[in-house]
Amino acid sequence: MKSEDTILAAIAGFVDTLSFVALFGLFTAHVTGNFVLIGAGIAGFGRGVLLKLIVFPAFIGGVVVSAMLIRSLSEQHARHGARLLHAVQAVLMFGYCLAGVWATPISQPESLSVTVAGIVGAFAMGMQNAHPKLIKRSSVPSTVMTGNVTQAILDVVDMLSAGTTESMRATARARFATMMPAIVAFAIGAAVGALGYRYAGFWALIAPACALVVLALTTGEQERAVTPGHA
DSSP states (O other): OTTHHHHHHHHHHHHHHHHHHHTTSOOSSSTTHHHHHHHHHHTTOSSOHHHHHHHHHHHHHHHHHHHHHHHTSOTTTGGGHHHHHHHHHHHHHHHHHHHHHHHOSOOOTTSHHHHHHHHHHHHHHHHHHHHHHHEESOOOOOSOOHHHHHHHHHHHHHHHOTTOOHHHHHHHHHHHHHHHHHHHHHHHHHHHHHHHHHHHGGGGGHHHHHHHHHHHHHSOTTOEEOOTTTO
16 A cells, blocks of 8 residues: 555654643653653653653563564465554554543543553554564655654755766655655644544544554555565
8 A cells, every 4th residue: 555654654643642742741652752751750840750661661562562463474474464463553542542531531640541541552553663674565664753854854955966966866856755745644643633632532543543444454465574484
């Protein structure tokens, strides 16, 4: 599915922003961003240090489970790896939605319901982070845009530089065209995620969950899992 990376980027922006707004500045997709917030919390700035520490193992769990699922596929079913990951992440996203609704109204970052919601969300996004590492296809990172933006800027420089060869300019142009949809989708997803939480609370997570269901049903079978036998 050609738009898969764009949809995944929109999902990441949506979920990460909703989580940040709803759960005391928690990142579920860009999980390493929590390290900065943990440092700030230790110094007395912000809340939810314990929550941010707890979700990191959950994120790792999402990556590990993704790897185990892919490596459990036989040669015959390896081409269904992307669909499997999308389907499991969709289930987890629905779970994140329900856990968040259960935790509402949210007042204390240390409460059990808030912790469960954060864990399920981080687990789901851990799976999405693992996806491009486990599925063999040409892809653009969908969960963290810093590298994509940096590369896009470098490509613009190459395209506009008088000293760039035509082959390099063509390569930069093609790469820029591939990355920009994901960058824009992430930004739009972030805005919609914040607005979704404002007007629908955690029920807004039904939108990315349904998007993952669509991906699970439509992702092309030509993509195959990177198992020990296929690496």
